[in-house]
Amino acid sequence: MKIIFWIIFIITGLSGLMTVLTKDLFRSAIYLGITLLGSGLLYLFLGYDFIGWTQILVYVGGIVLLMIFTIMLARESVMRPLIITIRNPFISGLFALLLFLLLMLVAKPLILVPKGLDKDYTFLPSIIFKSKYVLSFEVLSVLLLIAFIGAILIARKD
Amino acid sequence: MELKSLFFLSIFLFSLGLYGVLSRRNAMGILIALELIFNSANLNFGIFSKIHANPSGVMTILFGIGITAAEIVLGFAIVILLFRLRKTSNADEVHILRG
Numbered sequence: 001m002k003i004i005f006w007i008i009f010i011i012t013g014l015s016g017l018m019t020v021l022t023k024d025l026f027r028s029a030i031y032l033g034i035t036l037l038g039s040g041l042l043y044l045f046l047g048y049d050f051i052g053w054t055q056i057l058v059y060v061g062g063i064v065l066l067m068i069f070t071i072m073l074a075r076e077s078v079m080r081p082l083i084i085t086i087r088n089p090f091i092s093g094l095f096a097l098l099l100f101l102l103l104m105l106v107a108k109p110l111i112l113v114p115k116g117l118d119k120d121y122t123f124l125p126s127i128i129f130k131s132k133y134v135l136s137f138e139v140l141s142v143l144l145l146i147a148f149i150g151a152i153l154i155a156r157k158d
Numbered sequence: 159m160e161l162k163s164l165f166f167l168s169i170f171l172f173s174l175g176l177y178g179v180l181s182r183r184n185a186m187g188i189l190i191a192l193e194l195i196f197n198s199a200n201l202n203f204g205i206f207s208k209i210h211a212n213p214s215g216v217m218t219i220l221f222g223i224g225i226t227a228a229e230i231v232l233g234f235a236i237v238i239l240l241f242r243l244r245k246t247s248n249a250d251e252v253h254i255l256r257g
Binding site (some may be wrong): 007009012013016017019020025028029032035036039042043045046047048051054055058059062063066067069070073074083085086087088089091092093095096097099100103104107110112113114115121127128136137140141143144146147148150151152154155157 | 160161162163164165166167168169170171172173174175176177178180181182183184186187189190191193194197200203204205208209210211213216217219220221223225226227228229230231232234235236237238239241242247250
């Protein structure tokens with residue numbers, strides 16, 4: 001089990017790296033899908049079954065598919081892959097590296113130990129529908145509906 | 159130990175996302191890099207929800223996933239519209255909104 005965790009961990013990190021380093025946008029979206037799939041599987045190792053599968057379903061099944069469709073629609077030629085240019089790689093790399101080192105400096109001395117008993121979140125839907133989160137969940141669904149209608153209106157050819 | 163390494167992974171993904179947002183010129187590339195940042199934030203919520211044994215963090219992940227979906231859908235609709243109007247999807251070459 002430990003070995004599987006580390007394999008998924010390393011694959012997630014490496015594909016995250018490839019997401020920003022590759023110049024072909026299509027491959028970048030595929031690597032992003034692998035990263036999101038890996039993080040969804042890591043949620044399973046934390047014990048969040050519902051969140052993990054939701055992540056895989058929504059992100060990998062929905063959002064990455066949408067990205068791939070958009071990338072295939074918005075390019076000049078069908079045969080040519082969409083190669084993108086990179087602006088100021090050294091300055092932005094320096095900024096990202098500085099932020100990484102700063103956050104690692106802060107995170108290094110932290111002791112992260114689960115407090116108390118581990119709760120079981122397998123039945124998270126029952127937590128949602130029995131608790132104070134019901135109204136915010138409804139508002140979220142209305143927000144999604146509005147966003148989808150707005151996206152159709154924006155992208156429609158008229 | 160696993161929690162700490164996951165925390166480091168989320169920091170790593172956040173820095174990568176920052177690099178992508180700063181260095182990409184294409185609007186779709188920026189949105190893809192933005193996804194990495196949201197994903198690392200969600201991972202952090204999960205880790206700290208585990209540490210404090212509090213289900214609010216898990217609920218925040220759920221809401222974060224939904225809001226990210228809405229944001230990405232709108233962003234890509236704008237990219238498609240932009241491509242139809244300007245035949246480009248570079249974020250630099252868009253001066254329509256400049257006053």
